Structures are given as structure tokens and as C-alpha cells.
Amino acid sequence: PRFCRSKCHKNFKKKRNPRKTRWTKAFRKSAGKELTVDNSLEFEKRRNIPVKYNRELWSKTMEAMKKVEAIKNKRQARFIMNRLKKGKELDDAANISEVKKNIHLIRAPHAGKLKQKLKRNMTLLKSYNCVFKKKKNLVP
Template structure:
């Protein structure tokens, strides 16, 4: 069973579906649905129409270059049927599809990771810029009052110590009477 691809959107066309358009120079265009056929008739470029696979690959939303795509090449050379070769090729196809899925998912995750990093950076900048909206001026008021009280007490203690030191220096020792026991 041959599964063709749509000329416009690159989606799969199964047997019995879609339509063929043959130009005067015998070039065959296969379309999956009338939407693609109409867009082709309007001479739309598939790389500029956002819903096509060509657009997604051109913009970098999907994996475009990968060695696993080489297996999907169309081969028109008829092969003699060989059961072993058929089984080996089916196993190879399964392995390749698994590899493609893994690579595609990692590619998408890397793209999303970049977006998350940009979003986090933007959020951090916004929070730093608008901190007054998040934290009210009254927040931490008790702590500020306690620290101010401690500072005042320390200043008062320092003042008392300085006054007592000055008093000791100004005392006249001649007027002091010593008591002998």
C-alpha cells in the first residue's frame, strides 16, 4: 500500500482519498482535501501558510533536518519479494519511527525550555520593578520598630558610659576622704 503526501500541506494521503491534478507538462500534484487544492489554485505558497508542515519546518517549529528522514524517500524500483528482507525492513521501520519520535520530542522540549527561560526572566524583572505592589510599606513594621528601639537603647547606654567616664576624669581627688578600717 502506497501512502502519498499532499503537495501543499505534506500530510498523508491514503489510497482512495484525495485528488490528483495533472498539469499540461504531465506533472502530477496530489492533494489530500479541497482546502489544499483551492490554496494551490490561488497560487498560495505553502511555506507562508501557517497550518502547513512546510511552514512549521521553515520557521523552526518542527525538526527539519535529520538522518532518519532518509528512510522515507520514495523508491520506484520494484523489488523481488523476499520474506526475510520484508521482516527486516519492518523492524527497521519500527526502530526508525521510535528514533524520530524521541528526537522530535526532545526538539520540542528544547524549544519550550527557551520560552520558559525567557518567561522566568521577564517575570523576575517585573517583580523587581513592581515590588511595592507585592510588599506593602506596613510589612515588617514590627521588626523595624524593634530595631529602632534597640538602636535607641544602645545610644542611651553609650551616652551613660560617656557621661560616667567624663565624671571620673573631672573628680577632684584632694577633696576625697579615704576611710581607713
């Protein structure tokens, strides 16, 4: 077989399993890190039937290859973005839980006490007003 670089050839000679070697395409596809099942990947397959040269057919083929490549790139980008989206959601959840655990570092201990005091004072005022109204009604 033909190899892209010498390290690939060396690993092949050492009988290393490419699905276990993290930097290989085989690993990335088996681990679900790259797009594996897609119609655009079917066009790249090797065809062993020789075709007689035809200029028009050749030009159409080249145009089609460009279109297929554009579609494939777009789908791969979408696949990667969907993978990254899940990680972002997990990060957000982790950040929220960390803030909930360590809220005492963010919020001062006396924060919210002013509102509680105001509420307590308002209830006291209302109760005093009720008492005074009752006393006024009792006097005449």
C-alpha cells in the same frame, strides 16, 4: 501530484505558496517550528529501484521502520520541549519584571518598618549604654 485533502488541492490550484500558508508542513519547517535536519528523516525518502520480494528482508524492514519511527518521535518531542523551554524562560522573566514594577500592590507600605524600628532602638540602647559607662567611669 497527490494531495492529502481537498483544501491542499484547492490551494495548489490557486498557486498559493505553501511556505506562506501557516498550517502547512512547509511553513512549519521553514519557520523552525518542526524538525528539519535529522538522520531519521532520511529513511523516509522514496526509492525508485524495485527490489525483488524477500520475506526475511520485508520483516527486517518492518522492524527497522518501527525503530526509526520511535527514534523520530523521541527526537521530535525533544525538539518541541526545547522550543517550549525558551518560552517558559521568557514568561518567568516577564513575571519577575511585572512583580518588580508592581511590588507596591503585593507588599504593604508598613512592611519592614518593625525591623527598622527594632534596629533603631538597638542602636539607641547601645549608644545610651556607652554614655552611662562613661559617666560611671567619671564619678569615682
